[in-house]
Amino acid sequence: LCQVVEKAIEAGATTINIPDTVGFAVPDQMRRVITTLRERVPNIDRAVISVHCHDDLGLAVANSLAAVEAGAGQVECTINGIGERAGNCSLEEVVMAMRVRGDHYGCTHNIVTERLVPTSRMLTSITGMQIQRNKAIVGRNAFAHEAGIHQDGMLKERSTYEIMRPEDVGFAKTDLVLGKHSGRAALADRAKQLGYRLTGEQLQVVFEEFKKLADKKKSVYDGDIRALIDGQLRGSNSPVWSLTSFRVTSETDAPPQVRLTLRQGDHEVTEEVQDGDGPIDAAFLATERATGMSLPCREFVVRAATLGHDAQGEVTVVVEHQGHLVRGHGVSTDTVEATILAILDAVNRIAEAATNGAE
Incomplete structure (x- = not known):
């Protein structure tokens, strides 16, 4: 050697x-x-x-x-x-x-x-690969102290149980809460504090989604803001397919059913209805039928963007199309809606790739 x-x-x-x-x-x-x-x-x-x-x-x-x-x-x-x-x-x-x-x-x-x-x-x-909670440095629990003796030590002398500060690695000092009365400037300031540099156009799109979210849940946390911004930045540049409406029906003695309406460009797509082994399965089947694409699911991951029962669900799917694996991402307070959005994100990526290939 x-x-x-x-x-x-x-x-x-x-x-x-x-x-x-x-x-x-x-x-x-x-x-x-x-x-x-x-x-x-x-x-x-x-x-x-x-x-x-x-x-x-x-x-x-x-x-x-x-x-x-x-x-x-x-x-x-x-x-x-x-x-x-x-x-x-x-x-x-x-x-x-x-x-x-x-x-x-x-x-x-x-x-x-x-x-x-x-x-x-x-x-x-x-x-879409999640970080384990106890991951050193960047995990959610990296600076969490639960044991009473640890908490007491932290209150008396921080260096007793912390060899570095959370802010040294990029954790926000406080999780600022925004709501439906928060304005565009407040959102822009928080986004900047979280490390995002948005253009005026990007900020406007995120702000519109933020207002919709704020109407659904009382408090919007940093995790919610990150999910909104990441979704916008990661999404297709020119989405072909978008979700107009959906309805989920689930009963004890009947298979779950999803009814959805999609828009393809400027055209409304006929409403599709599908039963499934569960609402997620029904959402996949209905979306496949509406788009006319076969999209075998190879990976499905859902996580909460924040704590609490009203947290947004972040869904990541990996589907197979013509021998290629395509990843899609969706965020919503409704897990089924987040799933549909994730599938459509993958579909739009497929359509975008096909268009670029044709050019």
Whole structure:
């Protein structure tokens, strides 16, 4: 390995990547490999040693930090640790380990740590892959204290149980509540505080959706605002299909039924009615029939945008169309409506791709 690295640097390589592609290494091994390269490769100072660790044994972050201790100058990592199989080294964990324990690692970075949580949530909204609640740094419970002795300690001396502040990684200091009397300026200000930079046109669209939501629920929280904005930013640029109305009928002794009306461009589509094994199944069948598309569902995920029984439901679906997997996303206080919107989002992406392909 030392000979190969030496020759690569002689040939002009400025970064030498040392990967643990299958996540088999342990920290001591990674530390020894990097130390050996630095001691035995005569021209190693002309290149940066980079490490690429996978998390199959849950050691990607530990291995990467061990490499840094031994002299590696670059860590290849991903937001939320997203990646093949069990994932890659988690960027937010490495970044905060170096910042909080700078006394130990003796190195710095230029990452704006206050953007970690917003970036993590943005990735989640795009991929539909949820973050576990107890995920270090960016999980919902990362700074939650439930035990009485912990809470007492927090009140007396915060540093007793928190080695970093929530705001250091991008958690809002307060969850500001908006309502139906909140204006466009208040929404714009909160969106900016949450890390969004909206154009005037985007803000107007989000504000119109915000007013509709505020009429449905008394309080609109940060999670609701994020869901609204993410939905608008992620949606199709020119939706072909849109939902006009729907009705769900569910009885004890009868199969659930969904009746919906869709609009295709400027044309109203005939109302469709479908029974299903459940309201979600009926919604899929009715939407398929109305759009004329076969959309086998390969993945269905629903989560609450905020706490409380009136929380918005965020639905992510992955459907198959002509051998391709297409993701759709929908948000509503009604889970069935969110499902229909998610399916239509996928349908619009399919239509958009077909149009772009034809051009």
